[in-house]
Amino acid sequence: KTYRICLLPGDGIGPEVVASAAEVLCALPLAFEFSQAEIGFGAFQKLGTPLPQETLDAIRAIDAALFGAVTTPPNIEGYFSPVVRMRQTLDLYTNLRPIKSIPHPSSREGIDILIVRENSEGLYIGSERMEENGERAVTERIITRRGSERILRKAFELARAGGRQKVHVVHKANVLRQTCGLFRAVALEVARDFPDIEMKEMLVDTCAMELVRAPQQFELIVTTNLFGDILSDEACMLVGGLGVAASGNIGADAAVFEPVHGSAPTLASTGQANPLAAILAAAMLLEHIGEAVQAQRVRAAAEACMAAGEVTADMGGTLSTEEATQAVIHNLKD
Amino acid sequence: KTYRICLLPGDGIGPEVVASAAEVLCALPLAFEFSQAEIGFGAFQKLGTPLPQETLDAIRAIDAALFGAVTTPPNIEGYFSPVVRMRQTLDLYTNLRPIKSIPHPSSREGIDILIVRENSEGLYIGSERMEENGERAVTERIITRRGSERILRKAFELARAGGRQKVHVVHKANVLRQTCGLFRAVALEVARDFPDIEMKEMLVDTCAMELVRAPQQFELIVTTNLFGDILSDEACMLVGGLGVAASGNIGADAAVFEPVHGSAPTLASTGQANPLAAILAAAMLLEHIGEAVQAQRVRAAAEACMAAGEVTADMGGTLSTEEATQAVIHNLKD
Ligand SMILES: CC(C)[C@H](C(=O)O)[C@@H](O)C(=O)O
Ligand SMILES: CC(C)[C@H](C(=O)O)[C@@H](O)C(=O)O
Numbered sequence: 001k002t003y004r005i006c007l008l009p010g011d012g013i014g015p016e017v018v019a020s021a022a023e024v025l026c027a028l029p030l031a032f033e034f035s036q037a038e039i040g041f042g043a044f045q046k047l048g049t050p051l052p053q054e055t056l057d058a059i060r061a062i063d064a065a066l067f068g069a070v071t072t073p074p075n076i077e078g079y080f081s082p083v084v085r086m087r088q089t090l091d092l093y094t095n096l097r098p099i100k101s102i103p104h105p106s107s108r109e110g111i112d113i114l115i116v117r118e119n120s121e122g123l124y125i126g127s128e129r130m131e132e133n134g135e136r137a138v139t140e141r142i143i144t145r146r147g148s149e150r151i152l153r154k155a156f157e158l159a160r161a162g163g164r165q166k167v168h169v170v171h172k173a174n175v176l177r178q179t180c181g182l183f184r185a186v187a188l189e190v191a192r193d194f195p196d197i198e199m200k201e202m203l204v205d206t207c208a209m210e211l212v213r214a215p216q217q218f219e220l221i222v223t224t225n226l227f228g229d230i231l232s233d234e235a236c237m238l239v240g241g242l243g244v245a246a247s248g249n250i251g252a253d254a255a256v257f258e259p260v261h262g263s264a265p266t267l268a269s270t271g272q273a274n275p276l277a278a279i280l281a282a283a284m285l286l287e288h289i290g291e292a293v294q295a296q297r298v299r300a301a302a303e304a305c306m307a308a309g310e311v312t313a314d315m316g317g318t319l320s321t322e323e324a325t326q327a328v329i330h331n332l333k334d
Numbered sequence: 335k336t337y338r339i340c341l342l343p344g345d346g347i348g349p350e351v352v353a354s355a356a357e358v359l360c361a362l363p364l365a366f367e368f369s370q371a372e373i374g375f376g377a378f379q380k381l382g383t384p385l386p387q388e389t390l391d392a393i394r395a396i397d398a399a400l401f402g403a404v405t406t407p408p409n410i411e412g413y414f415s416p417v418v419r420m421r422q423t424l425d426l427y428t429n430l431r432p433i434k435s436i437p438h439p440s441s442r443e444g445i446d447i448l449i450v451r452e453n454s455e456g457l458y459i460g461s462e463r464m465e466e467n468g469e470r471a472v473t474e475r476i477i478t479r480r481g482s483e484r485i486l487r488k489a490f491e492l493a494r495a496g497g498r499q500k501v502h503v504v505h506k507a508n509v510l511r512q513t514c515g516l517f518r519a520v521a522l523e524v525a526r527d528f529p530d531i532e533m534k535e536m537l538v539d540t541c542a543m544e545l546v547r548a549p550q551q552f553e554l555i556v557t558t559n560l561f562g563d564i565l566s567d568e569a570c571m572l573v574g575g576l577g578v579a580a581s582g583n584i585g586a587d588a589a590v591f592e593p594v595h596g597s598a599p600t601l602a603s604t605g606q607a608n609p610l611a612a613i614l615a616a617a618m619l620l621e622h623i624g625e626a627v628q629a630q631r632v633r634a635a636a637e638a639c640m641a642a643g644e645v646t647a648d649m650g651g652t653l654s655t656e657e658a659t660q661a662v663i664h665n666l667k668d
Contacts, residue, residue, distance in 0.1 A: 072508065081508060081509070084509060123475065123509070123510060124509055128510070128511060128512035128513065129512065130512055130516075134479070134516075135478060135479045135480070136476065136477070136478045136479070137476070137477050137478075137512040137513040137515070137516040138474050138475065138476050138477075138512070138513065139474075139475040139510050139512060139513040140472050140473070140474055140475075141457065141472065141473040141474075141475060142470065142471070142472050143470070143471045143472075144469060144470045144471075145468070145469045145470070146469070172560070172563075174406065174415060175415070175418060175457070175458055175560075176457060176462070176473050177462060178462035178463065178464055178471040178472070178473060179462065179471040179472065179473040181471070182464075182468075182471040204563075204564055205563045205564050205566075205567040206567065208542070208564045208565070208567050208568035209567040209568060209570065209571045209575070209576075210571075211568070212546065212568060212571035212572060213571050213575060226506070226509075227564075229506075229538075229539045230538055230539050230542045230561075230564055231542070232539075233539040233540065233542050233543040234542035234543060234545070234546060234568060236543065237543045237544075237546035237547050238546060241543070241547060242543075
């Protein structure tokens with residue numbers, strides 16, 4: 001089988017790290033057909049939109065996409081976040097953030113959490129208004145039974161498939177009684193279909209605390225959109241931070257994987273960007289398309305590089321982007 | 335001057351730790367007149383409401399209140415969170431959470447952050463509804479210019495008064511364009527009145543990350559209600575956690591100080607509860623009523639106990655609640 005992958009390089013260091021990840025993919029015994037599409041501020045300057053229709057069509061047409069990063073310009077008329085728009089338009093309702101210890105001094109040990117973030121509703125739905133002549137602003141947080149059910153079911157399925165025995169459903173139902181109450185009620189229903197998996201509830205503020213105190217207690221966390229945004233960024237810092245954090249945006253018809261870091265404009269073209277997060281995003285992509293063995297090989301190779309100090313300056317090494325990429329390829333084991 | 339203090343012991347270990355804090359206050363060369371009022375599940379069982387009108391009147395009538403903790407019963411008709419209701423009814427719009435390193439192995443070093451949380455609006459306003467026969471729930475996040483202005487002004491004033499030179503305004507205006515956009519716009523306006531203080535902006539997800547990575551960079555964080563709830567709990571875990579975390583709820587006419595921990599029902603009546611958080615809440619109360627020197631004495635005494643291991647079991651010591659309280663009193667220096 002030939003896998004069709006769409007590359008979305010974007011701005012800043014995006015193109016460089018996406019190229020690194022593609023190099024690693026090409027070193028595997030798999031057949032890929034790559035396409036490329038425009039996204040971000042560069043696309044906006046060239047085409048008048050940060051997310052052209054052709055890009056959306058390209059992502060829908062293929063097996064999975066690998067996205068780099070975009071630069072957010074300060075307050076420009078007509079510009080919008082292509083990341084959020086892409087998630088909404090393609091209904092990429094699952095955001096996956098694996099939080100796993102790495103062999104590096106910046107990481108705490110014994111952590112292996114999958115954070116499953118609802119990626120399509122909640123506070124991100126864009127239902128906002130100004131009232132009373134600009135004196136008062138309102139954002140609607142919208143939680144639906146359907147949206148909750150599909151993400152919770154997905155979370156329990158991922159737990160089962162990944163051998164995780166405990167799912168933490170994180171909410172704030174003591175204050176957000178209707179919206180978090182609905183999410184919580186659906187969780188209790190869905191959990192009944194997974195008697196092999198233990199469901200635990202935790203308030204979002206407690207979870208933010210417990211992630212610092214004893215992150216090893218978590219196996220899988222499932223939560224609503226903005227809570228997931230905050231908790232996953234907090235958690236990634238426990239295991240090496242942005243240099244290695246990757247995420248996936250997955251829907252029924254499309255999937256986009258990305259390093260969590262931004263476009264780092266000042267680092268662009270210096271050849272010093274850390275390619276590991278993009279490479280680990282490519283590993284997530286491999287897992288998604290059903291190549292779990294190859295995914296594991298890539299992840300193991302990246303970890304071998306970290307353990308050996310074969311990394312870029314941000315992680316205490318001396319390698320360039322290209323050298324770090326070659327080091328990963330060199331460390332691929334059968 | 336005789337200070338009038340209302341004690342709100344509440345449930346579980348609340349009465350025990352509030353008693354400890356009152357003992358410490360009584361050991362100071364100040365005159366206090368204590369009153370006491372009911373709050374929580376005990377009050378609900380006795381009086382049919384967790385927050386009787388007399389309690390609200392009592393808090394309004396005095397200089398400051400010291401609150402213990404309340405037990406939240408599972409889904410009981412007519413019960414509501416007295417904490418949130420008290421904040422709303424008394425318009426205690428400022429929530430203060432000092433995050434300061436302690437001399438104890440559970441604390442990271444060099445941290446001294448004041449978190450200023452907006453405590454009256456945002457997602458806590460209680461504007462919620464169910465739609466489509468329970469298929470869809472909506473919570474309104476409401477941010478007003480007035481609410482933003484008063485908390486931001488308070489934050490900058492607290493920075494100036496406390497010798498803090500940098501204020502981080504934390505929001506998510508890239509997604510919550512109207513509500514966080516308003517908060518951010520007001521921040522930029524208010525900051526102009528404080529040219530001696532540097533204002534920095536940070537997205538809430540970035541802040542959650544940076545608190546783990548490099549908390550020493552922050553001097554004061556001001557943010558909206560739920561973001562403050564999450565970030566302050568996360569941050570308290572960097573400096574010893576719930577055993578020592580205290581907070582203040584401050585309005586124009588009333589102020590309530592409290593340990594952040596809960597009522598810990600299983601620990602109640604064992605005599606083993608850690609009184610330090612309540613004692614540090616009393617120190618915040620002293621600061622609020624203008625007794626900064628006595629506040630500092632209490633805090634220093636508590637820190638001396640931590641440094642000497644004169645603490646309860648949860649912090650690795652062997653003292654009972656009463657012994658730990660006496661140790662603080664014994665360590666009060668002139
Ligand atoms: C860029 C931003 C809109 C986005 C989000 O808030 O979801 C980012 O923080 C993320 O987590 O992917
Ligand atoms: C008890 C709860 C409603 C409260 C809140 O969410 O504000 C608590 O977490 C706090 O921070 O004081």
